[in-house]
Amino acid sequence: MPQMPTLSELVGLVLLDGITGPRDPVQQIAAAERIAGEFTVLGESLVGFFVELARAEGCSWGEIGASRGLSRQGAQQRYAPLIAQLTVEDLVRTGGLRGFGDDALGCLRRAQARAGRLGHDAVDSGDLLVAVLDDPGGLAGAVIRALGADPAEVRAGLEGDADATTDRARPAVGQDVRRAIDGALAEAHGAGVTVAHLFLGLLRTPGSRAGQVLVAHGVNRPAALAHLLGLAGRPAGESS
CATH class of the missing domain: 1.10.1780.10 (Clp, N-terminal domain)
Structure with a gap:
């Protein structure tokens, strides 16, 4: 499995984001939130991909939900927004x-x-x-x-x-x-x-x-x- 970026590497990305201007600690918070959000969306898309894969292979929402302790409706409510990405x-x-x-x-x-x-x-x-x-x-x-x-x-x-x-x-x-x-x-x-x-x-x-x-x-x-x-x-x- 590829190695996930370390905290130090992510800090470096935030610092690079504002390198063309004077350091602004408030803007750095905004940059950190944006980068963190990109990882969140990527992770959700990863889950959505494999839910869609299971659906394409004939798995029902009930089967997908059962493995996660969810009802059919609960599985659909949880994963449909991820598939939509x-x-x-x-x-x-x-x-x-x-x-x-x-x-x-x-x-x-x-x-x-x-x-x-x-x-x-x-x-x-x-x-x-x-x-x-x-x-x-x-x-x-x-x-x-x-x-x-x-x-x-x-x-x-x-x-x-x-x-x-x-x-x-x-x-x-x-x-x-x-x-x-x-x-x-x-x-x-x-x-x-x-x-x-x-x-x-x-x-x-x-x-x-x-x-x-x-x-x-x-x-x-x-x-x-x-x-x-x-x-x-x-x-x-x-x-x-």
Whole structure:
């Protein structure tokens, strides 16, 4: 196991943090708290990674909780916030995105890159919807147009924060996006997850930022699903 930094080494990091100016003991406290917080977040992400790994391998919340003396609900309450600190690449490594095709993974990565450019702590549903609309296949845009809306206007409803300039290297996958991911898996019915499934997953959460924008433009899951199934040559009754 790699050796953890010693107290002396951490003290050195705090001293280096303010080396360009006169020593300020109060500012050093703030620097120490920031560095300590980074270790806390890293440790929580480590636990969240292995909880997600267990979930991806089929362990239930009840099984995870039993080993820690927690109920199913208690385990979910304790560990779900830690899972929420994971990035797209973390989810790939745990197997949480197993079954996602290259186009769907690319869409999630574009959403994460957008969130990072805008300085978001987490990828939200708006970031994901913009990435879905930018998909080279253009299927979501075609569905939106078929339902009488303009994809450009839908996108415009998500661009209010596009002038932000703070870059964040590792935005986590936000809860609304996790719900969209779960929804996409459900929509795929065991088949490979595509961008179209992510679009339907977003439509399963009409209260999210993306869901509200889509609903405001008259785009809902039943209508979108019917159109997609029509494109695939299947009657709408074959899927729920």
